[in-house]
Amino acid sequence: MADDRAAGELDRFLSERADLLMRTAVLLTGSRDAAQDLLQTALERLLRHWHSLDGDPEAYLRRTLYNLAADGFRRRGRLQRKLLLLRAETQAPADATAVVDLRDALVRILLQLPPRQRAVLVLRYWEQLTEAETAAALGWPEGTVKSATARGLRRLRELAEGWHQAELDERELRGQRA
Amino acid sequence: MNTDVEELLREGMERYTAGVRAPAGLAHTANRLRRRRMAVRAAVACGTAAVAAAAAIVVAARAGGAPAGTSSGMVNAHTAAYVISRVDNALAGQHLVLRARTSGVGGPSISWAYGPRSRFEEFTGTEGGQALSNGTFTHHGGSERYIAVGTALIGGKPTGVYVTYYNREWSLLPKGSIPASACSRTGALAMASPPIPTSNWPAFIHATLACGAATVTGHAWINGVKTVRITGSPVTVKLPPGEAKAIRAKWIRTQWTVYVNPKTYLPVRLSGSGYTYGGAAPGAYATSVSDLQWLRPTAANIAKALVTIPAGFHQVSSPADQ
Numbered sequence: 001m002a003d004d005r006a007a008g009e010l011d012r013f014l015s016e017r018a019d020l021l022m023r024t025a026v027l028l029t030g031s032r033d034a035a036q037d038l039l040q041t042a043l044e045r046l047l048r049h050w051h052s053l054d055g056d057p058e059a060y061l062r063r064t065l066y067n068l069a070a071d072g073f074r075r076r077g078r079l080q081r082k083l084l085l086l087r088a089e090t091q092a093p094a095d096a097t098a099v100v101d102l103r104d105a106l107v108r109i110l111l112q113l114p115p116r117q118r119a120v121l122v123l124r125y126w127e128q129l130t131e132a133e134t135a136a137a138l139g140w141p142e143g144t145v146k147s148a149t150a151r152g153l154r155r156l157r158e159l160a161e162g163w164h165q166a167e168l169d170e171r172e173l174r175g176q177r178a
Numbered sequence: 179m180n181t182d183v184e185e186l187l188r189e190g191m192e193r194y195t196a197g198v199r200a201p202a203g204l205a206h207t208a209n210r211l212r213r214r215r216m217a218v219r220a221a222v223a224c225g226t227a228a229v230a231a232a233a234a235i236v237v238a239a240r241a242g243g244a245p246a247g248t249s250s251g252m253v254n255a256h257t258a259a260y261v262i263s264r265v266d267n268a269l270a271g272q273h274l275v276l277r278a279r280t281s282g283v284g285g286p287s288i289s290w291a292y293g294p295r296s297r298f299e300e301f302t303g304t305e306g307g308q309a310l311s312n313g314t315f316t317h318h319g320g321s322e323r324y325i326a327v328g329t330a331l332i333g334g335k336p337t338g339v340y341v342t343y344y345n346r347e348w349s350l351l352p353k354g355s356i357p358a359s360a361c362s363r364t365g366a367l368a369m370a371s372p373p374i375p376t377s378n379w380p381a382f383i384h385a386t387l388a389c390g391a392a393t394v395t396g397h398a399w400i401n402g403v404k405t406v407r408i409t410g411s412p413v414t415v416k417l418p419p420g421e422a423k424a425i426r427a428k429w430i431r432t433q434w435t436v437y438v439n440p441k442t443y444l445p446v447r448l449s450g451s452g453y454t455y456g457g458a459a460p461g462a463y464a465t466s467v468s469d470l471q472w473l474r475p476t477a478a479n480i481a482k483a484l485v486t487i488p489a490g491f492h493q494v495s496s497p498a499d500q
Contacts, residue, residue, distance in 0.1 A: 018200035026195050036201060043204055048426070051460040103190035110187065125188045153183065160183050 010047060010057075017058055021065070027122045028069035030111040038068055062127075063137055070119040070138060102160060109159050110152075117152035120145055264443040265408075274472040275479040278448070281467055286321065289468070290328075292475060294336060295483035297328035327351070328485040339485055346491045398437055400447050405437040417454070428456035444472050 014021075025035035025042075042064040046057060053060055110118060123134040131149070135142040278289040287300040301321045326341040338351030395409040412433040422428050430452050437447040448468045455461035473479045 014200070014204055018204055019198065022200035023195035023198045026198050027191055032198065035198075039200070040204065040207060048459060052458060103186050103193060105190075106183070106187045107190040107194045110191070121187070122191070125184055126191045128188075156183050156187060160186070 010043065010050065013057060014043075021058075021061065024062070024122065024126065025065060025069075027107075027110070027126055028065065028115075028119060038065060042068060059137075063139070066119050066123060066138055070116045105159060106156055109156055113152050113155060117148045117155075120148040121152045121156075124149055265438050265445065268443040269445075273475055274444075275475050275483060277471045277473055277479075277482075278468040280469075290479075290483040292480050292483040295329045295480070297326065297483050297485045299326045300324045326485045329483070330485040330487055339487065341485060341487060341491065343488075346488075347494045348487050348491050349494050395435075400437055403439055403446070405446060406440055408436050408438060410434040410436075422457065426457045426459035427454035427462070430454045442472075445470050 021039060022032075022035060025039045026032055029035045029038050042061055045064050046053075046061050049060065050057070110121060113121070119138065120134060123129045123137060124131070129137065131142055131145050134149075135145045138145070273293075276289070276291040280287045280289070287298060289299075290297045300323075302324050323343040325343065326339075328339065329336045330339040331337070332339070339348055340351055341348040393409055393411075395407050397404050398407050399405070410433055412431055414429060414431045416422075417428060417430055432450065432452040435449045436445045437449075438444065439446050446469065448470060449466065451463060451465040453461060453463050
């Protein structure tokens with residue numbers, strides 16, 4: 001019952017790390033359902049290699065998660081992400097301050113980015129990995145990581161700048177009304 | 179500004195996932211889904227193979243008697259031959275419709291067989307709710323058709339088909355994929371999988387006359403009936419290259435047990451197990467238990483032994499799982 005043993009060991013590992021992995025998967029996919037499917041697929045692969053793993057199982061699992069996500073795991077997820085964006089735009093933010101709104105908006109844009117850019121940004125700014133570490137995790141050249149990061153950040157900056165401009169415009173409008 | 183955006187993004191991600199918790203039982207579900215995938219691959223690898231193990235064991239035992247090394251506690255070979263001959267007569271004489279419900283590896287499945295017709299359907303289980311178009315699952319419970327293997331009437335002619343409901347596709351089964359013998363390589367492979375009936379039980383029985391051995395190994399209570407237990411000899415076979423690559427193992431060792439009602443001499447339960455090993459993957463067991471019912475050959479029951487390809491499904495050249 002080697003599989004059962006592996007599942008037992010994996011269970012113990014997940015009891016400590018599952019929530020964090022799930023949060024990462026949510027950021028990579030944009031929804032909890034898709035995240036659960038992504039994590040499940042990565043876990044299946046981990047189980048398959050459990051007894052032949054040389055290093056840290058979490059590192060293997062994260063690599064699998066990121067690579068699946070970067071390869072566009074479950075392309076159907078695009079529709080779900082779009083729905084999520086629409087839903088988010090019609091909801092009042094939990095915190096009404098502009099900064100909080102901007103944070104939320106940045107994440108919404110992040111979820112709209114192509115899978116490779118999104119994976120890179122999650123690794124860099126959620127996992128706090130360096131460019132070299134990110135490249136190693138994804139098995140990509142460092143230059144590819146750099147360019148994907150730059151493109152993703154450019155989108156986010158454009159959004160942020162547009163946001164600030166809108167804020168300034170609104171303040172000016174409020175001032176005129178007063 | 180750049181730093182601000184990066185910091186705000188990090189905080190945004192923190193906020194966005196703040197309430198996220200992983201569902202319980204992730205490892206168990208991953209293990210189960212992996213086994214399901216292996217079982218489906220094994221089943222597909224041998225076409226409409228599977229077991230009809232009762233018949234195979236029955237005939238094998240009748241032909242070969244008890245194997246060398248049978249323990250002294252077992253019923254003697256003469257008794258085994260008598261039991262087995264009664265089972266064989268019961269199966270041959272009544273032209274009944276077989277219905278098998280299987281649990282264990284691969285989730286629930288239902289098999290129907292009547293003469294040359296057969297239908298095997300596998301369903302998603304409670305841990306693998308709705309099947310997605312890529313063959314993976316959501317995790318919200320429920321049970322729906324996943325695959326079907328068996329006989330369909332195409333142009334009025336019985337034809338072997340393989341249907342994948344999750345992506346709405348179907349394909350023809352390769353001719354000759356039905357094992358000539360339960361002790362052939364593909365037949366042995368199928369023994370570790372849920373029972374997909376062979377296309378023709380009598381032919382299958384005759385083809386296995388020269389194969390292996392089985393023994394009456396005692397009794398077991400099933401649903402209040404003291405059944406006779408017949409166990410086949412373990413069989414070890416080398417996996418075909420495609421299958422070996424898929425599950426990353428070179429060999430499979432399988433064994434069947436069939437439980438027979440002592441009044442009707444019809445099999446009421448069939449269990450199979452398989453152990454794959456010898457490759458890059460760790461050794462893995464797969465088991466299945468099937469409860470069998472023998473139904474009158476009414477038109478309604480016979481009709482259930484046919485696969486119906488739903489309207490709108492696309493034909494493809496090979497099954498999605500392969």
